[in-house]
Amino acid sequence: MIDRRILKGFDWSFLAAVIVLSMIGVLTIYSATRPLLETQQSSFYMRQLNWIMLSLVVFFVAVSIDYMWFIRSAYILYLIGVLLLIVVLAAGRTGMGAQRWIDLGFLSFQPSEFFKIFFVLTMSRYLSRLENGADLGIKELSKILAGFFILPAILILKQPDLGTMLMVLFIFISMVLTYGIRKKLFITVIAIGLIALPFAGKFLWGGLKDYQKNRIIAFIDPQADPQGIGYHITQSKVSIGAGGFLGKGYTKGTQGPYRFLPEHHTDFVFSIFAEEWGFIGSVALFLLYLFIIWKGFDTARNARDMEGTYLALGVTYMFTFYFVVNIGMTVGLMPVVGIPLPLMSYGGTALLSNFIALSIIENVRVRRFASYY
Amino acid sequence: MDKKISVAFIIVVSVFSVFLLRLWYLQIIKGDEYKRIDERNRIRVIDIPAPRGIIYDRNNNALVKNVLSYDISMVREDMPREQNALAELGGLIGLSAEDILKLAKSSRSPYETVKLRRNVSFEEVARIEARKTDFPGLLVEVTSARGYLYGQTASHLLGYLSNPTPKQLSLPEFSNVPKQAFVGQFGIEKSYDSILRGVAGKKIVEVDALGNIIRFVRIQKPLKGKDIRISMDINAQLEAERSLQGKTGAVVALKADTGEVLAMASSPSFDPNLFVAGIEKDEWRALIRDPYKPLMNRAIQNQYPPGSTFKTITALSALETGMVSQKTTAYCSGSTYFGRTFRCWKEGGHGSVDTHRAIVESCDVYFYDIGKKINIDTIAKYAWAFGLGRPTGINLESEAPGNLPSSKWKLKVKKEKWYQGETLSVAIGQGYLTVTPIQMARLTAGLVNGGRIFKPHLLADESPELERTIDVNKGNLDFIKRAMLGVVYESGGTGGRARSKVVSIGGKTGTAQVIGGAIRGVELADQHQDHAWFIAYAPQLNSQVAAAVFVEHGGHGGSAAAPIAKQVIEAYFNPPKPESEEGEQGDASGEVPAQAIAEPNQIEVNQVNPAEDTTSQENREMEGD
Numbered sequence: 001m002i003d004r005r006i007l008k009g010f011d012w013s014f015l016a017a018v019i020v021l022s023m024i025g026v027l028t029i030y031s032a033t034r035p036l037l038e039t040q041q042s043s044f045y046m047r048q049l050n051w052i053m054l055s056l057v058v059f060f061v062a063v064s065i066d067y068m069w070f071i072r073s074a075y076i077l078y079l080i081g082v083l084l085l086i087v088v089l090a091a092g093r094t095g096m097g098a099q100r101w102i103d104l105g106f107l108s109f110q111p112s113e114f115f116k117i118f119f120v121l122t123m124s125r126y127l128s129r130l131e132n133g134a135d136l137g138i139k140e141l142s143k144i145l146a147g148f149f150i151l152p153a154i155l156i157l158k159q160p161d162l163g164t165m166l167m168v169l170f171i172f173i174s175m176v177l178t179y180g181i182r183k184k185l186f187i188t189v190i191a192i193g194l195i196a197l198p199f200a201g202k203f204l205w206g207g208l209k210d211y212q213k214n215r216i217i218a219f220i221d222p223q224a225d226p227q228g229i230g231y232h233i234t235q236s237k238v239s240i241g242a243g244g245f246l247g248k249g250y251t252k253g254t255q256g257p258y259r260f261l262p263e264h265h266t267d268f269v270f271s272i273f274a275e276e277w278g279f280i281g282s283v284a285l286f287l288l289y290l291f292i293i294w295k296g297f298d299t300a301r302n303a304r305d306m307e308g309t310y311l312a313l314g315v316t317y318m319f320t321f322y323f324v325v326n327i328g329m330t331v332g333l334m335p336v337v338g339i340p341l342p343l344m345s346y347g348g349t350a351l352l353s354n355f356i357a358l359s360i361i362e363n364v365r366v367r368r369f370a371s372y373y
Numbered sequence: 374m375d376k377k378i379s380v381a382f383i384i385v386v387s388v389f390s391v392f393l394l395r396l397w398y399l400q401i402i403k404g405d406e407y408k409r410i411d412e413r414n415r416i417r418v419i420d421i422p423a424p425r426g427i428i429y430d431r432n433n434n435a436l437v438k439n440v441l442s443y444d445i446s447m448v449r450e451d452m453p454r455e456q457n458a459l460a461e462l463g464g465l466i467g468l469s470a471e472d473i474l475k476l477a478k479s480s481r482s483p484y485e486t487v488k489l490r491r492n493v494s495f496e497e498v499a500r501i502e503a504r505k506t507d508f509p510g511l512l513v514e515v516t517s518a519r520g521y522l523y524g525q526t527a528s529h530l531l532g533y534l535s536n537p538t539p540k541q542l543s544l545p546e547f548s549n550v551p552k553q554a555f556v557g558q559f560g561i562e563k564s565y566d567s568i569l570r571g572v573a574g575k576k577i578v579e580v581d582a583l584g585n586i587i588r589f590v591r592i593q594k595p596l597k598g599k600d601i602r603i604s605m606d607i608n609a610q611l612e613a614e615r616s617l618q619g620k621t622g623a624v625v626a627l628k629a630d631t632g633e634v635l636a637m638a639s640s641p642s643f644d645p646n647l648f649v650a651g652i653e654k655d656e657w658r659a660l661i662r663d664p665y666k667p668l669m670n671r672a673i674q675n676q677y678p679p680g681s682t683f684k685t686i687t688a689l690s691a692l693e694t695g696m697v698s699q700k701t702t703a704y705c706s707g708s709t710y711f712g713r714t715f716r717c718w719k720e721g722g723h724g725s726v727d728t729h730r731a732i733v734e735s736c737d738v739y740f741y742d743i744g745k746k747i748n749i750d751t752i753a754k755y756a757w758a759f760g761l762g763r764p765t766g767i768n769l770e771s772e773a774p775g776n777l778p779s780s781k782w783k784l785k786v787k788k789e790k791w792y793q794g795e796t797l798s799v800a801i802g803q804g805y806l807t808v809t810p811i812q813m814a815r816l817t818a819g820l821v822n823g824g825r826i827f828k829p830h831l832l833a834d835e836s837p838e839l840e841r842t843i844d845v846n847k848g849n850l851d852f853i854k855r856a857m858l859g860v861v862y863e864s865g866g867t868g869g870r871a872r873s874k875v876v877s878i879g880g881k882t883g884t885a886q887v888i889g890g891a892i893r894g895v896e897l898a899d900q901h902q903d904h905a906w907f908i909a910y911a912p913q914l915n916s917q918v919a920a921a922v923f924v925e926h927g928g929h930g931g932s933a934a935a936p937i938a939k940q941v942i943e944a945y946f947n948p949p950k951p952e953s954e955e956g957e958q959g960d961a962s963g964e965v966p967a968q969a970i971a972e973p974n975q976i977e978v979n980q981v982n983p984a985e986d987t988t989s990q991e992n993r994e995m996e997g998d
Contacts, residue, residue, distance in 0.1 A: 036587045178377050238414065241399040241407025259582035260414050279400040283393065290389055297382045301375055309374065317381075324388055331395045 009366040014295045015059075017288050018343065018358055022052045022351070024285065025269065025344030032256035032264040032272040044265055044346050051348040055355035062359040063366065070360070071128075071307045074121035078148070081118040084111035085155040092159075100159050112156050112164040113353040119168055120175075120314035120357075122148055127179045128306035135180035144176065162212060163339040167321055174317045175310065215336040232268070235261040236330045239271040240282075247278030265346045267338060270330045292358070293320050299365040308364040315357045322354075416590065417580050420551035422517045423571030426598035428531060428561060430607040431633075431833045435522060436531060442518035443498045445490045449477050451510025452487075462508055465501060466490055492518065519555065519562075523607070525642040526614050529670035530605060530634075530769075530831075532560020533648035549573065558648075560670075561603060561831060564768045571598030602833040604633035612944035613638035616937040622905075622924035623671035625814040626941055629910060629919040631837035632818065632827025634767070636920075636941055637811070639671040673765075673772040675923060676807040680883030680930065681735045681867075682908045682921075683756075683802030685820060685853050688732055690755040691743045692849045699852050702727045705738035712794045715741045718884075732856035733866045735882060737801050744800030749791050752799060753779035758843045759816040760826050761808055766840075767829040775812055778805035802883060810921045817908040818919035821854050821879070823847060857881050858913055861935075871909060871935040876946045878939060879916075880909035882930035902926035907934030911942045918942055 030045040070077070088102050088111050100110045126144065136144075149172050156165045205213070217230075239255035242248070253275040256264035264272050274282045296316030303309040322342040328334030330341075340347055342354045399407065428436045445466050452473065453459050459470040466489055468476075476487050493501075498513055505511050519534050534555040541547045541556065550556060551573050557563035574595030579588040606626075613624035617640035626636040641663070647656055660668055669675075691697045707722035709715050717723065717737040723730070731739035756762065762777025776782075778799060780791040798804030808816075811829060819826045824843035857879035860868040867882040883906030905927030910916045920938050927933030 036581060037585060237399055238407050238410045241403050242411035243400055244404040245401055254415055258415050279396055282396050286389055286393065293385055297378050301378050320385055327392055331392060331399060333395055
């Protein structure tokens with residue numbers, strides 16, 4: 001059933017990079033959660049490994065389906081996604097101060113994780129089929145905003161899930177900018193934004209939850225509340241810094257198992273990696289991520305059609321934002337936003353959604369030469 | 374489109390470069406600093422307190438012990454958040470929820486253990502241990518504390534401990550002392566702290582964020598402090614404290630031929646055990662504000678006129694300078710005139726008295742007569758030689774010097790020349806002259822040991838430190854000594870209440886006049902009463918003990934102070950039989966009593982009136998000046 005061309009065009013190096021990063025993630029989770037006083041190793045790494053297996057299966061299945069099928073189903077998937085966001089608000093499970101999970105009994109998942117992908121599909125379909133190809137004016141921009149962005153953005157903020165909301169916003173802005181926006185409009189938006197920022201800032205600040213305010217305060221001055229969020233940032237920097245040039249060595253890190261660094265196997269998994277593998281290991285890790293991103297852009301450039309280009313770009317942007325926001329947070333360059341490091345952080349839904357997203361790049365990539373047939 | 378993708382990729386690469394620079398900064402430039410913070414995170418140095426040296430009395434009775442003290446503490450992060458649970462925890466450990474919150478706020482980090490209560494009783498510990506699982510993170514910590522076996526007894530002598538003060542911690546000799554260690558802050562505990570303290574050990578451990586010990590890195594064992602044996606005799610001390618019970622005053626007993634301190638009591642006293650686990654603010658305030666000043670060591674700090682006890686020195690000065698002989702008599706009509714009328718304490722007068730009887734009956738007129746002629750500086754010379762006017766140099770803090778007036782002193786301090794009339798007051802131990810009990814005990818020792826003045830010392834194994842040997846006629850000294858025996862044993866002597874069946878005791882009574890209330894702002898029933906003095910020695914031959922008793926507002930020396938001296942001396946020579954361990958006790962104290970008890974009958978035959986036994990003591994209550 002699988003087309004032989006697909007097998008021939010399949011980019012194994014891309015998948016290999018994805019798998020290697022996931023495995024580094026498992027190893028780091030193992031080290032971060034290794035027991036000190038107890039003898040029992042916690043099962044986080046094992047569960048993550050199971051999720052990788054499942055994600056790989058999904059990856060191959062998704063690649064085997066022509067991405068045009070996804071483009072065609074984009075609007076339906078988008079509607080399903082919005083519906084799920086409503087369901088989660090109405091009947092979702094609350095955890096860590098936000099209502100993000102839908103509990104199906106045998107597993108629970110975050111609909112917003114998958115909504116991002118549906119959003120990329122929708123934007124790709126819409127942008128690739130805009131007729132004249134001219135830069136966007138105010139009218140078109142308003143239409144896209146109203147049609148695709150505003151409702152889900154409000155729903156996600158309601159949970160609240162500031163991280164995902166920012167993700168969707170970034171994807172929206174970057175895809176619109178890639179498509180092209182009229183210079184005059186671009187300058188106007190920036191100008192209005194700059195003027196409105198102090199007022200909007202005040203309004204937005206008032207709308208933030210206390211823990212979100214704390215995160216921003218802590219980012220500006222980690223010493224202000226060194227025991228709260230500032231403590232996370234400080235301990236993350238300590239973990240990374242203590243790694244030095246060569247690192248402490250695998251399973252020699254202390255910040256995680258000794259529980260000085262909270263969230264050590266989820267959002268702050270990079271800090272643990274950097275502590276054990278040092279600057280050298282971190283550079284190698286960054287190169288692996290950059291390789292995947294480069295493959296994404298390369299796929300977009302060489303895609304069979306505009307749909308493929310926008311799909312590959314959207315997914316690459318999403319993946320990049322994840323990486324940048326997470327690393328920016330762990331190295332203390334950006335405020336704490338609860339965003340996992342793609343492929344490495346512990347967490348099944350995020351892992352699966354990342355594999356599906358990356359499968360779209362592979363999907364576009366294997367079909368790049370299809371025009372020859 | 375391709376151009377835009379290239380721009381996007383360039384932006385991505387730029388962001389990566391910024392991240393790499395940031396990693397370079399964190400891991401290479403700041404790496405060492407973060408490695409230190411990382412170590413500080415998990416490496417804890419736990420001080421192991423060194424067991425403090427034990428203090429024994431001269432007969433090897435332990436006076437203090439090191440006991441285990443149980444402290445309750447909790448990691449702040451583990452404390453219950455809800456009011457109910459907090460109140461329940463409070464109920465278990467005996468604190469209110471507000472108290473716990475207040476203590477919690479004092480910690481710097483959420484993972485720091487907060488001491489909730491110190492020195493909890495063993496019963497409470499058992500109760501808390503039983504329910505510990507309900508409050509994860511609740512800890513019972515065991516530390517070493519000091520127990521004072523005799524409670525308030527000798528509290529001023531032994532002193533007390535507390536955590537080192539910030540000022541002490543900045544001193545080089547405290548550089549090895551951990552902040553939560555206990556160091557001597559008063560008395561012997563302070564004076565000999567460097568011997569008793571030992572060297573604290575260290576336990577270097579790795580802990581996790583919750584303070585759980587993960588691994589021992591290194592252990593450095595503590596060095597126990599050295600034990601010391603002090604010269605104090607617990608039996609004499611106990612008797613001194615018991616006799617002073619309910620009174621304000623002090624007792625000092627010295628070994629006459631070495632200067633060893635056999636007993637030093639000051640009343641009211643305090644309980645050094647209060648300081649063991651850190652004294653409560655209220656208790657400390659109560660001690661500080663008590664008008665009777667229980668923290669003051671009256672034995673070395675009280676400065677009062679010596680009263681008639683000083684007549685011993687006046688008499689010696691007059692004898693030495695040839696002003697009077699042992700046979701010189703004077704007639705006491707009850708008063709004499711020198712610019713004004715000077716009254717004898719005995720209204721009807723003593724009649725004709727010689728030097729011996731003048732001392733025995735404490736006749737003021739006889740000494741006024743000396744005071745009319747003698748140069749104040751002659752008295753000052755002998756008084757100085759016997760150690761007045763300066764601290765004795767005992768190794769205890771804040772010893773008072775007393776005041777020894779002389780013509781030079783008057784010019785310097787009062788900017789006036791000395792008037793002979795003032796010499797009359799000094800001759801009977803009044804006026805500008807002030808002394809401390811320990812000075813009087815040392816003076817007494819000098820009178821009975823052949824004029825040797827020792828620096829009083831506290832350690833049993835220290836060799837005596839002879840300050841000077843006074844160049845006086847031995848015959849004159851013996852004469853004074855015999856007169857002092859007469860004070861106790863002769864008919865008409867003022868110190869009959871000191872008469873003992875156990876050992877021959879000589880002494881001299883004294884009554885210091887009170888001018889105005891002694892304690893400002895507090896109306897005390899007895900504050901206009903005179904102060905009672907008694908100096909004593911025992912036995913008559915080879916005198917071993919010299920003592921001074923002072924009772925503030927006690928009234929007459931003969932009635933208030935002399936019995937105390939007798940009881941303390943008896944307790945030293947004839948200690949109460951302990952219920953057990955007879956062999957050891959008997960051995961230790963056996964060196965003295967056998968010969969001492971025998972003595973009164975042997976040598977005092979010619980001095981003591983056999984007819985007057987204890988029954989006649991009532992007649993001798995009267996005394997004074």
